[in-house]
Amino acid sequence: MQSFSASPMYLLASMAKNRRLMFDLARRDAVGRYKGSMLGILWSLLTPLLMLSVYTFVFSGVFKSRWGSGGPEGSHAQFAVVLFAGMIMFNVFSECLNRAPTMVLANTNFVKKIIFPLEILPCVYLLSALFHLCVSITILLIAEFLVQGYIPITAFLWPLVLLPLCILILGISWLLSATGVFLRDIGQTIGILITALMFLSPIFFPVASLPPRFQAFVYWNPLTFPIEQSRNVLIWGNSIDWFAWCIYMALSAIVAWVGFAWFQKTRKGFADVL
Structure with missing residues (x-):
């Protein structure tokens, strides 16, 4: 029975070798979900716009909310921008993980092709999700400029916040x-579980608003760090917490290697089950 390497070097070599295939499949996946609709890929722009509009109406018109002590006091519209920044990070996480359990099941034709690199499928789905994330982040930055009148220079650090989350x-x-x-x-x-994680993440509230005994618990949430740091660099104009970033990156790399090793160990049985 064929064995598959779980080496990180094998993974990196496979991703480099198949990068053209990954981007082609990701493009097909991103565009394919709008196939047959009247507006087509324009929905990728309209969806975040509608989300931001709903957040602004609900939190500024209904709940009269402000962000509180978690950041600078601002208008109700700014609350919607802050909330949207958290939702963007959650959305890329939830989109990939909601599709992950059926990823192989939905691509049985690839499983039976010995030459197809199955290990790139999560990368394909992630790239597709990142396309929608880029559209959303563009909407966020435009809205932030309209609300605050400026975009902090630290926004250039945002890709570094996103990197360990992607891993x-x-x-x-x-x-x-x-x-x-x-x-x-x-x-x-x-x-x-993903729905529960959304309400346990600091999307709708700042961590600082919680009692101290609960704050440590929230930081065990894998989404807390990228959400908080995204707001720091995109909205508040603060730099990344580099010490915490290094810890988060190391833990993400460990999880990635364990997940990849498990995938490689079990993939030889995929064809038998399917």
Whole structure:
């Protein structure tokens, strides 16, 4: 029976070798979801615009909310911008993980092709999600400029905030996609867990607003760091917490390697189950 390497160097070589294939599949996935609709890919622009409009109406018109002590006091519209910044990070995480358990199941034609590099599938789905994220971040920056009158120079650091989150997403995606082949129930439960994680993440509230005994618990949430740091660099004009970034990057790399190793170990049984 064929064995597959779990070496990080093998993974990097495979990604470099198949980068053209990854981008082509990601483009097909990103555009394909709008196939047959009247507005087509324009929906990728309209969706974040509608989301931002809803957030602005609900939190400025209904709840009369402000961000409180978690950041500079601002208008209700600024609250919507701050909330949207958190939702953008959550959306890329949830989109990839919601699709991960059925990733291999939805591509059975690739499983039976020995020459196809199955390990790039999570990368394809991530690239597709990043396309929509880039559209959303553009909308966010335009809205921020209209609300605040400027965009802080630290916004250029945002890709560095996103990097370890992407590595973490890949690791969890490899883990879930491999497990989902043998345990189909995982696809039914992951949506519930992702929804719970949304309300446990500092999307709708600043961590500083919580009692001290709960703040440490929130920081165990894998989304807390990228959400908080995204707001720091995109909105508040603060730099990245580099010490915490290094820890988060190291943990993300470990999760990615474990997830990839599990995927490689189990993939030889995919064809038998499917």
